[in-house]
Amino acid sequence: MKKDIILAGVGGQGILTIAATIGLAAVSKGLYLKQAEVHGMSQRGGAVQSHLRLSSSPIHSDLIPRGKADMIIAVEPMESIRYIPMLSPDGWLITNNTPYVNIPGYPDMNALLPEIRSHHNHIIIDAEQTARDIGSKRSANMVTLGAALPFLEIEMKHLEDALRQLFGHKGEEMVQTNLKALEGGKKATREYQEG
Amino acid sequence: MQKLLLLGDEAIAQGAIDSGLSGIYAYPGTPSTEITEYVIRNKEAREKKIRASWSANEKTAMEAALGMSYAGKRAMVCMKHVGLNVAADAFLNSAITGANGGLIVVSADDPSMHSSQNEQDSRFYGQFAMIPVLEPSNQQEAYDMVRYGFEISEKYGTPVMMRITTRLAHSRSGIIRKEGVGQNSLKLPEDLTQYILLPSLARKRYQLLLENQGVFKKESGNSGYNRFFDGEDKKRGIITTGIAYNYLMENFPEGSLKNPVLKITQYPLPEKMVRKVYEACDEILVIEEGYPLVEDMLKGFLNTGKPVHGRMDGTLPRTGELTPDIVEKAVKEGPDDEQKVSDLVQVRPPKLCKGCSHMDSFRALNAALEEYSKGRVFSDIGCYTLSAMKPLESINSCVDMGASVTMAVGAADAGLVPAVAAIGDSTFTHSGMTGLLDAVISDSPITVLILDNSTTAMTGGQPSAALGKLEDICKGIGVKEEHIHVINPIPKEHDKNVKIIREELEHPGISVVIPRRECIQTLAKRMKAKRKVRQEKQS
Numbered sequence: 001m002k003k004d005i006i007l008a009g010v011g012g013q014g015i016l017t018i019a020a021t022i023g024l025a026a027v028s029k030g031l032y033l034k035q036a037e038v039h040g041m042s043q044r045g046g047a048v049q050s051h052l053r054l055s056s057s058p059i060h061s062d063l064i065p066r067g068k069a070d071m072i073i074a075v076e077p078m079e080s081i082r083y084i085p086m087l088s089p090d091g092w093l094i095t096n097n098t099p100y101v102n103i104p105g106y107p108d109m110n111a112l113l114p115e116i117r118s119h120h121n122h123i124i125i126d127a128e129q130t131a132r133d134i135g136s137k138r139s140a141n142m143v144t145l146g147a148a149l150p151f152l153e154i155e156m157k158h159l160e161d162a163l164r165q166l167f168g169h170k171g172e173e174m175v176q177t178n179l180k181a182l183e184g185g186k187k188a189t190r191e192y193q194e195g
Numbered sequence: 196m197q198k199l200l201l202l203g204d205e206a207i208a209q210g211a212i213d214s215g216l217s218g219i220y221a222y223p224g225t226p227s228t229e230i231t232e233y234v235i236r237n238k239e240a241r242e243k244k245i246r247a248s249w250s251a252n253e254k255t256a257m258e259a260a261l262g263m264s265y266a267g268k269r270a271m272v273c274m275k276h277v278g279l280n281v282a283a284d285a286f287l288n289s290a291i292t293g294a295n296g297g298l299i300v301v302s303a304d305d306p307s308m309h310s311s312q313n314e315q316d317s318r319f320y321g322q323f324a325m326i327p328v329l330e331p332s333n334q335q336e337a338y339d340m341v342r343y344g345f346e347i348s349e350k351y352g353t354p355v356m357m358r359i360t361t362r363l364a365h366s367r368s369g370i371i372r373k374e375g376v377g378q379n380s381l382k383l384p385e386d387l388t389q390y391i392l393l394p395s396l397a398r399k400r401y402q403l404l405l406e407n408q409g410v411f412k413k414e415s416g417n418s419g420y421n422r423f424f425d426g427e428d429k430k431r432g433i434i435t436t437g438i439a440y441n442y443l444m445e446n447f448p449e450g451s452l453k454n455p456v457l458k459i460t461q462y463p464l465p466e467k468m469v470r471k472v473y474e475a476c477d478e479i480l481v482i483e484e485g486y487p488l489v490e491d492m493l494k495g496f497l498n499t500g501k502p503v504h505g506r507m508d509g510t511l512p513r514t515g516e517l518t519p520d521i522v523e524k525a526v527k528e529g530p531d532d533e534q535k536v537s538d539l540v541q542v543r544p545p546k547l548c549k550g551c552s553h554m555d556s557f558r559a560l561n562a563a564l565e566e567y568s569k570g571r572v573f574s575d576i577g578c579y580t581l582s583a584m585k586p587l588e589s590i591n592s593c594v595d596m597g598a599s600v601t602m603a604v605g606a607a608d609a610g611l612v613p614a615v616a617a618i619g620d621s622t623f624t625h626s627g628m629t630g631l632l633d634a635v636i637s638d639s640p641i642t643v644l645i646l647d648n649s650t651t652a653m654t655g656g657q658p659s660a661a662l663g664k665l666e667d668i669c670k671g672i673g674v675k676e677e678h679i680h681v682i683n684p685i686p687k688e689h690d691k692n693v694k695i696i697r698e699e700l701e702h703p704g705i706s707v708v709i710p711r712r713e714c715i716q717t718l719a720k721r722m723k724a725k726r727k728v729r730q731e732k733q734s
Contacts, residue, residue, distance in 0.1 A: 022347060027200050027369055033200070035367040036366040037365045039310075039655075044581070045545060045548065062438070062441065063519055064519075065518075065520055065523065077543070078543075081537050081540055082536060082540045083537065084533040102546070106541065112539055115537055189678070192632040
């Protein structure tokens with residue numbers, strides 16, 4: 001098994017939490033893992049990405065080679081297409097549809113969405129809405145991760161294990177909220193694929 | 196044993212905790228910050244009473260670590276590459292004094308300048324100091340090499356450098372821990388003159404360092420960290436350093452690489468191993484993360500030997516960090532089928548947070564400077580450097596920690612009056628205070644803005660050594676009390692703040708204006724912690 005994943009978004013949107021969840025779940029599953037993060041200056045409202053590599057055999061590079069990523073998980077639509085050159089032709093592009101506009105010249109959504117849809121394997125969800133529906137509007141990042149789960153090959157029990165390690169000290173309620181967010185994302189993908 | 200998921204930085208910290216560390220000293224700097232943060236937060240480290248907190252700057256950190264080593268205990272000092280410039284005096288002289296308790300200097304380089312003003316390669320400092328340098332290729336090696344580094348530091352009585360780069364520092368992987376070892380007990384050096392670098396004594400110590408070079412080289416050849424992998428295709432031999440090895444292997448899955456490879460992770464270069472690959476092959480490709488150090492050594496000034504390829508002849512780019520793709524181009528032939536990024540994608544650079552106090556400070560400064568010609572604001576290293584960009588475009592320099600104050604002095608000496616220095620609170624106590632003393636002594640007509648957000652913000656909100664001390668420091672250095680002002684950088688106070696800055700710009704001597712408002716990130720963190728405590732009390 002090998003999954004090379006690009007996580008994309010804007011500094012502060014919770015990419016590192018997605019990365020940590022998948023990372024801990026992968027360790028729980030007994031996989032090898034490398035996860036390159038962005039710290040420091042670029043975190044301040046700039047474009048951020050994380051390279052996440054899971055494999056059943058040892059991994060050499062911390063960075064994913066261009067054109068080899070199995071999926072892009074993006075919490076922001078413009079950021080989702082920034083990394084398309086990294087994606088393999090049959091890889092999945094999974095993104096939240098809510099733009100984070102903090103720059104002049106942000107592209108028109110009427111141009112952006114068709115660009116995303118032009119990629120053969122794509123999922124577009126409204127993660128903010130789903131997060132609001134479950135009563136935790138700050139969980140859009142976990143909803144987006146949930147949307148990617150059907151393509152991830154990591155069982156729920158490992159993810160639950162990861163969430164417990166990450167949020168357990170904040171109480172069971174926090175763990176359950178995040179589980180709900182993952183389920184909400186999963187459902188959104190199912191609905192998107194059913195049209 | 197238990198597998199931990201750790202950043203390269205954290206692997207170094209855990210390695211130190213498990214290897215008898217007694218103290219860690221550092222000033223925060225990307226990408227090195229997480230090493231010390233990990234030790235500060237680690238429960239086991241607290242139980243073991245490992246000394247862990249931030250120093251005023253890299254030089255004081257280096258010296259304190261040297262003192263702990265003098266007293267026989269294992270010490271680590273961590274910094275970013277440019278921090279080593281600040282610590283260089285102590286660092287280079289520590290090679291002459293040698294170490295008693297194990298001493299590891301970690302320098303984290305930032306090729307591609309993700310969060311830095313240059314991409315200098317710390318291995319040159321290691322070579323300059325003539326001490327062993329370790330350059331782990333992955334997180335596990337980083338963990339293991341800390342133990343080994345302490346051991347050889349004590350065995351040969353020398354400080355050891357560990358050099359890492361951003362990608363390893365900030366990438367996570369599973370780490371297998373080793374059985375821990377206890378701390379050293381207090382034990383002074385046998386020769387109590389060892390650390391007195393008076394010329395007559397220093398000459399002897401220097402001689403000893405020179406004599407040790409052969410031993411260090413031998414250690415590099417025998418330690419097992421430098422490895423030679425033979426291959427049948429002798430047309431080209433490949434030498435990699437540090438994490439470059441991973442990018443090479445990424446391109447050759449499951450034994451498909453047919454060339455001999457020498458993987459370097461320890462210096463001085465192991466002469467026999469290098470000679471072996473050089474003599475066996477028709478030409479050499481050197482793949483290294485950083486400057487072309489090994490490549491340049493192999494080529495030599497006259498370049499009369501076999502062809503050596505790498506960053507200097509364009510086989511690899513001259514600047515920037517390596518990637519698997521860049522290395523692929525150097526080792527494989529094939530079409531360049533690079534896909535372009537859509538034109539819809541805009542650059543999204545980092546910027547000051549919404550509601551940041553620096554924005555109000557610079558809006559006031561911009562307004563106060565309106566009546567003067569442009570190009571008068573010397574600034575420094577921190578979040579506020581982002582005020583160089585639109586819409587503020589407030590500053591005209593950012594060079595090194597503390598340079599704002601002293602560059603303003605020099606520019607004022609040249610006739611640029613008024614000149615302004617804009618420096619953060621933590622940067623000021625790091626390296627701005629001595630410059631302010633210069634300004635007081637020459638009574639320079641400069642206005643110093645000490646942007647006090649009460650934290651070291653850029654690196655994630657470490658405590659600032661300046662907290663609660665700024666006015667007293669300025670007074671103590673000799674700035675007149677009537678020319679020290681604390682202002683509140685909020686939109687409502689804008690006009691008042693502009694007036695105060697404007698008046699001080701007109702003052703023909705030194706003045707200090709301190710815009711004081713806590714960083715909104717640390718404020719949010721503090722409020723969250725407070726709420727948590729309150730909730731716990733209620734339940």
